Amino acid sequence: MAECANGKWLLLIHQIPPKPGYLRVKIWRRLQGLGAVAIKNSVYVIPRSDQTLEDFQWVLREIVQAGAEASICAASFVEGLTDEHVEALFRTARDADYGQIAEEAKAVFNSAPPSASMTEEDRSELEAALTRLKKRFSVVSKVDFFGAPGGESASTLLEKLEFSLAQARRRSDKEHKEPDTSDLTQFQGRTWVTRKGVYVDRIACAWLIRRFIDRDGSFRFVSERGHRPKTAELRFDMFEGEFTHEGDLCSFEVLLRRFALQDKALLEIGRIVHDLDLKDAKFSKAETAGVSALLDGMVASCKADDARLDRGSALFDDLYEYFRRK
Numbered sequence: 001m002a003e004c005a006n007g008k009w010l011l012l013i014h015q016i017p018p019k020p021g022y023l024r025v026k027i028w029r030r031l032q033g034l035g036a037v038a039i040k041n042s043v044y045v046i047p048r049s050d051q052t053l054e055d056f057q058w059v060l061r062e063i064v065q066a067g068a069e070a071s072i073c074a075a076s077f078v079e080g081l082t083d084e085h086v087e088a089l090f091r092t093a094r095d096a097d098y099g100q101i102a103e104e105a106k107a108v109f110n111s112a113p114p115s116a117s118m119t120e121e122d123r124s125e126l127e128a129a130l131t132r133l134k135k136r137f138s139v140v141s142k143v144d145f146f147g148a149p150g151g152e153s154a155s156t157l158l159e160k161l162e163f164s165l166a167q168a169r170r171r172s173d174k175e176h177k178e179p180d181t182s183d184l185t186q187f188q189g190r191t192w193v194t195r196k197g198v199y200v201d202r203i204a205c206a207w208l209i210r211r212f213i214d215r216d217g218s219f220r221f222v223s224e225r226g227h228r229p230k231t232a233e234l235r236f237d238m239f240e241g242e243f244t245h246e247g248d249l250c251s252f253e254v255l256l257r258r259f260a261l262q263d264k265a266l267l268e269i270g271r272i273v274h275d276l277d278l279k280d281a282k283f284s285k286a287e288t289a290g291v292s293a294l295l296d297g298m299v300a301s302c303k304a305d306d307a308r309l310d311r312g313s314a315l316f317d318d319l320y321e322y323f324r325r326k
Contacts, residue, residue, distance in 0.1 A: 007074040007075040007076035008047065008083065009045050009048055009075045009076070009077070010045070010046050010072060010073070010074060011045055011074075012031070012060065012072050013042060013072075013073070014060075016042070016066075027063060030059050031059060033143075034046065034055045034056075034143065035142075037086075037089045039081060046145075047145045053072070057072065091146050091148040091149070092148075094143070094146075096150075098137075098140060098153065101133055101154045102157050104129075105157035105161060108130075108133070109164065112126050115165075115167035115168040116167075123165065123168050123169065126168070133158060134158060162239045163239070163245040166239060166240050167247075179234070181258045188214055188216055190218075190234050191217070191218050191233045192214070192220070193222055193229065194220075194222075194235065195224050195237070196221045196305060200292075202236070202251070203312035203313075203316075204252045205236050206219055206312070206313070208255055208256070208261075208266070209255070210309075212259075212263075213255070219305075221305045224239055237251035249274075252274070253273070263324075265324040265326075266320070268323040269323065271283035271285050272287060276295070291319065295312070298311045
């Protein structure tokens with residue numbers, strides 16, 4: 001009993017009669033909304049915390065008030081199911097949720113006209129669809145207790161929609177002006193801002209900035225939601241940033257183009273970053289899989305963004321030297 005009292009899981013076990021059917025469906029939907037998964041008929045599990053306990057207590061009260069029975073217990077799996085197996089059930093459930101969001105995002109993206117030809121009505125429809133999908137993504141991510149891999153793909157698709165919408169706004173809003181990159185002295189010692197949790201494109205961009213654009217620059221990592229840029233900051237690979245995706249170009253490619261960096265080794269790296277970031281196999285470089293594996297391993301071992309940039313910079317230094325000599 002002591003082991004159960006200190007278990008990492010909560011179980012809700014209910015006995016709801018098959019009729020009337022609406023009560024069983026109602027409770028099933030409530031549990032789905034909380035992120036619980038069924039491990040047996042009428043037995044639901046959720047990671048244990050003060051919040052999930054309170055959530056289960058409200059469901060239990062609802063069941064009891066309807067004249068049925070239910071119990072909540074703290075649990076540890078000793079035989080049969082393992083913690084790893086149960087965690088996999090949660091990831092599978094959330095992957096299914098993320099998959100639905102991703103499919104809808106793809107449909108919206110494919111049906112939207114090019115940003116250059118979007119009308120005001122097109123932009124309004126795209127913004128409404130994006131708002132709806134982001135709200136659903138937020139709901140799912142709140143109950144994604146174990147980091148389902150489908151979240152990254154869904155998030156990337158939503159970002160593509162945001163970029164497309166931002167480009168349409170820029171073309172219709174004459175107030176937006178791209179920074180003049182003809183004078184590199186104007187980009188020295190600047191603060192470069194990007195989203196937290198840096199990965200392929202952002203790591204590559206930071207390396208490119210630090211080595212070829214602004215050796216004395218510093219980096220700041222922010223949560224994109226609600227971020228307001230400070231004076232003289234330059235944002236890259238983020239919504240409405242000064243240097244971000246344009247059309248079918250990833251942010252690294254945009255930096256190469258805007259700063260007129262035509263080094264062939266950099267262009268080769270740009271093709272790898274493009275394929276890893278946009279996942280469209282446009283270039284299908286032989287080296288892409290190896291770089292992907294190295295970046296995945298680095299991200300898994302480095303949680304801090306500064307550490308990722310340091311490790312990633314060494315990787316891209318070596319990759320640059322490889323292509324330069326080749």
